[in-house]
Amino acid sequence: MTKVIxxxxxxxxxxxxxxxxxxxxxxxxxxxEVRRExxxxxxxxxxxxxxxxxxxxxxxxxYSVPIELWLDSYSLNPIAETSIKEAAFLNATHIKFSxxxxxxxxxxxxxxxKWLKTNLPKxxxxxxxxxxxxYGGTLLPILSFFQWKKEISVGMTFDVGNWTVNQEDxxxxxHSLNTWIEYLHFKSVKRVKEGWVSIPPSNEHLxxxxxxxxxxxxxxxxxxxxxxxxxxxxxxKH
Numbered sequence: 093m094t095k096v097i098x099x100x101x102x103x104x105x106x107x108x109x110x111x112x113x114x115x116x117x118x119x120x121x122x123x124x125e126v127r128r129e130x131x132x133x134x135x136x137x138x139x140x141x142x143x144x145x146x147x148x149x150x151x152x153x154x155y156s157v158p159i160e161l162w163l164d165s166y167s168l169n170p171i172a173e174t175s176i177k178e179a180a181f182l183n184a185t186h187i188k189f190s191x192x193x194x195x196x197x198x199x200x201x202x203x204x205x206k207w208l209k210t211n212l213p214k215x216x217x218x219x220x221x222x223x224x225x226x227y228g229g230t231l232l233p234i235l236s237f238f239q240w241k242k243e244i245s246v247g248m249t250f251d252v253g254n255w256t257v258n259q260e261d262x263x264x265x266x267h268s269l270n271t272w273i274e275y276l277h278f279k280s281v282k283r284v285k286e287g288w289v290s291i292p293p294s295n296e297h298l299x300x301x302x303x304x305x306x307x308x309x310x311x312x313x314x315x316x317x318x319x320x321x322x323x324x325x326x327x328x329k330h
Contacts, residue, residue, distance in 0.1 A: 094302035096326050097154060097275070099125035102312050102319065109137055113144035119319040123152040125307055126182065134178065142182050152186055152305060154219070154275070155179040160192025160228060161220065165199060173211050180213050186275070188219040188249050191228035196240040205243050212245060219275055221249035222265070224257045224288070231265045238272045247274035251309070252297055253281035257288050266300055276302055277309040278326070298325070 098121040100112050107115070116124050124145060131137045145153055157175040162168060172189060179187040212218065220237065223229040238248065250273045255262035266273070278297065279290045290310040306326055312318040 094276075094306045094326065095122035095152065095304060096323055097121060097123040097125050097152070097305050097307040098319070099156070099307055099309060100127055100130055102308060102310075102315050104311055104313060104315070109140045110144050113141065113148050113150070115315070117148040117150060119315070120323050121150065123154065123185075123305065124148075124150045125154040125156055125188075126184070127156050128175070128178070129156075129158045138178060138182055146183065153182065153184045154186045154188055154305075154307075155182055155184040156188045159189060160223075160225075161189040161218075162192035162194040162199070162228075164193050165195035165197075168204070168207055176211050176213075176216065179216055184216060186217050186219050186247075188221055188275075190223035190225070191220050191234055191237055193227055194233055194237050196236040199240065201240060201242050204241065208243050208245055218246045219249045220246060221277070222251050222254050222258075224254050226258060229254055230258050231260055231268060235268055238269065248272040249275040249277060250303070251277035251279070252293060253277070253279040253288075253290055253309075256281050263300070273303045274305060276306040278306055279309040292322075302326070 098116040098119060103112060113124065126141055128134070155178065159169055159171050159175065161172055169192065176187060220234070222234055227233065248269055250266060250269060252262050255265050278293055280293045281288045282291050292310055308319070308322050
């Protein structure tokens with residue numbers, strides 16, 4: 093059975109960090125996704141989150157960082173090392189990056205393995221998410237990355253809606269990448285005047301087998317009533 097993760101973005105009005113964690117636990121979630129871009133005073137707020145999450149026993153704890161892992165075909169992003177330290181402080185089980193400008197023909201697997209062994213604690217796993225960039229969020233570069241890598245401490249976050257942004261078939265991508273998918277970002281998207289926005293997924297998305305973790309990845313107008321409905325829908329799948 094998939095573990096249901098609730099990200100802090102589900103709240104449509106600002107509430108305290110402690111209350112976010114408490115609410116996510118009350119809603120019956122197994123785990124939590126912490127969005128770094130939502131933090132304003134990172135060191136202070138990570139400390140609050142660390143204590144609140146430890147008290148809630150939420151598991152897994154996914155630390156989502158809005159940076160690209162690869163700066164270019166040869167270089168890993170040095171900011172990723174700082175992000176990993178933050179995730180370790182939080183006692184996160186997973187840290188999520190986007191792929192960035194990766195090229196399997198130029199990158200060195202031995203260098204990547206050495207980088208992981210140097211920087212990644214044994215109890216922390218990297219997840220690579222398909223973002224909305226054309227160079228790092230489409231099927232070809234992501235598939236080439238997972239076929240290229242040797243290390244098993246890297247899995248995939250499959251964001252259903254982002255494939256639509258890149259005009260790719262999400263179901264074809266799902267079947268192509270299924271071997272590596274550990275975490276499902278469950279959402280659809282629609283185009284509005286300001287750009288793309290996340291919306292609840294359609295019933296067709298419920299037909300795929302869910303991986304180890306699944307997140308409700310769209311804002312809710314009324315979390316208190318809507319979250320339980322979605323939790324039941326996801327849990328009834330299995």
